Amino acid sequence: MKSLISALLVTTAAVLAVPALLAHHSASMFDDTKVLELTGVVREMQWANPHIWIQVVVTDNGAKKEWSLEGGSPNSLSRRGWRSTTFKPGDVVTVRLNPMKDGTLAGAFIGARFASDGHTIGRWD
Amino acid sequence: MRFIAAVAVAILCGLAATVASAQETGARPATLPDWSGAWLMQGPTVFDAATVQPKNGRAGEPDVREFPPYNAEWEAIYKKHIELVKHGTFPDPISTCGTPHGFPRVMNVPDVYEFAVTAQQVVIVTENGPNILRVYTDGRTHPAPEDLWPTYNGSSVGHWEGDTLVFTTIALKGFSGKDVIVDRTGLVLSDVSRVTTRLRKVDDMTMEARMVIEDAKALTAPWSVAKRYRKQPPGTWAWDYACAENNRNPISGSGRTLTLGPDGKPIDKVVD
Numbered sequence: 325m326k327s328l329i330s331a332l333l334v335t336t337a338a339v340l341a342v343p344a345l346l347a348h349h350s351a352s353m354f355d356d357t358k359v360l361e362l363t364g365v366v367r368e369m370q371w372a373n374p375h376i377w378i379q380v381v382v383t384d385n386g387a388k389k390e391w392s393l394e395g396g397s398p399n400s401l402s403r404r405g406w407r408s409t410t411f412k413p414g415d416v417v418t419v420r421l422n423p424m425k426d427g428t429l430a431g432a433f434i435g436a437r438f439a440s441d442g443h444t445i446g447r448w449d
Numbered sequence: 450m451r452f453i454a455a456v457a458v459a460i461l462c463g464l465a466a467t468v469a470s471a472q473e474t475g476a477r478p479a480t481l482p483d484w485s486g487a488w489l490m491q492g493p494t495v496f497d498a499a500t501v502q503p504k505n506g507r508a509g510e511p512d513v514r515e516f517p518p519y520n521a522e523w524e525a526i527y528k529k530h531i532e533l534v535k536h537g538t539f540p541d542p543i544s545t546c547g548t549p550h551g552f553p554r555v556m557n558v559p560d561v562y563e564f565a566v567t568a569q570q571v572v573i574v575t576e577n578g579p580n581i582l583r584v585y586t587d588g589r590t591h592p593a594p595e596d597l598w599p600t601y602n603g604s605s606v607g608h609w610e611g612d613t614l615v616f617t618t619i620a621l622k623g624f625s626g627k628d629v630i631v632d633r634t635g636l637v638l639s640d641v642s643r644v645t646t647r648l649r650k651v652d653d654m655t656m657e658a659r660m661v662i663e664d665a666k667a668l669t670a671p672w673s674v675a676k677r678y679r680k681q682p683p684g685t686w687a688w689d690y691a692c693a694e695n696n697r698n699p700i701s702g703s704g705r706t707l708t709l710g711p712d713g714k715p716i717d718k719v720v721d
Contacts, residue, residue, distance in 0.1 A: 348544060353717070392708070394698075
């Protein structure tokens with residue numbers, strides 16, 4: 325499947341930072357002035373405290389790379405309509421994230437759009 | 450007339466029995482306010498939003514600070530922490546998932562709060578952490594100094610002034626063991642800090658905690674901070690929060706917050 329990094333947006337304000345991450349640890353590793361958009365396939369969602377993680381496999385120039393996206397706690401997300409099945413293995417998604425400052429394959433989750441029906445979750449303006 | 454008197458006596462006896470029963474079971478007597486439900490702290494986790502600079506700055510971001518009335522020694526400590534925050538090496542003790550937030554930070558955490566009012570005590574439960582703060586209102590005083598030792602949440606005793614719970618908290622660890630901070634700007638207090646809190650329901654949807662912090666080691670004057678909590682929709686659940694269940698953000702030796710990959714190994718380029 326052809327998947328790729330589709331956009332790298334630079335914002336001047338930290339409006340898309342993920343406050344929920346502040347619940348448990350410093351967010352200093354994330355660059356909240358940048359928003360990265362990726363399209364890939366969900367390998368797994370880890371629905372556990374203190375933060376959920378979404379593992380997304382992205383094919384970039386023929387190479388498969390696994391990204392780790394960190395979200396809020398299951399507790400707070402469940403009150404915003406998320407469930408443990410919100411992301412299922414095999415889902416094709418486009419995700420937006422604040423990437424790691426050091427360029428490694430991880431970031432703070434902002435929002436996602438599902439290829440199956442176009443619905444979105446998180447912030448997707 | 451005799452019938453009415455008999456009814457009145459019966460009602461009074463019933464009320465007395467209810468109060469006695471409430472006292473025995475720990476249920477909330479009707480004379481105490483109803484703080485039931487789930488409550489969410491308003492605003493971000495900057496402890497003293499009234500003095501934060503830059504305005505609306507968030508705890509953990511570089512060059513964000515508050516202005517407690519620190520003496521020169523503790524202002525220097527705070528400035529050192531602010532510098533560490535700038536380099537991403539000011540460790541938050543709770544990121545290890547092993548300790549409570551500690552008082553007064555416990556009044557400054559995300560996710561929901563519950564305030565359980567009983568005849569003998571008020572128990573404040575925070576989902577995040579989780580944390581439990583017990584405020585005894587049964588007339589006891591703080592233990593004698595020789596019977597106390599510094600703990601994360603210390604010793605809290607209080608009384609009711611109308612619908613306001615007034616309590617003092619002492620015997621706090623503070624930053625003595627470097628394992629209690631006040632927020633991620635680098636704010637800390639000492640182990641002689643003492644807090645007087647006035648907790649009340651401002652209106653049906655809002656709780657307020659007004660804290661006056663005294664600290665003979667760190668502060669030159671009492672420091673007043675207010676936090677507010679918004680009532681969540683009826684039926685809101687508070688859930689289990691087992692922080693160590695899947696902690697992929699441990700702290701390195703230098704105080705840096707790491708990010709672990711799905712294999713449990715750091716994916717950071719710098720691990721020091």
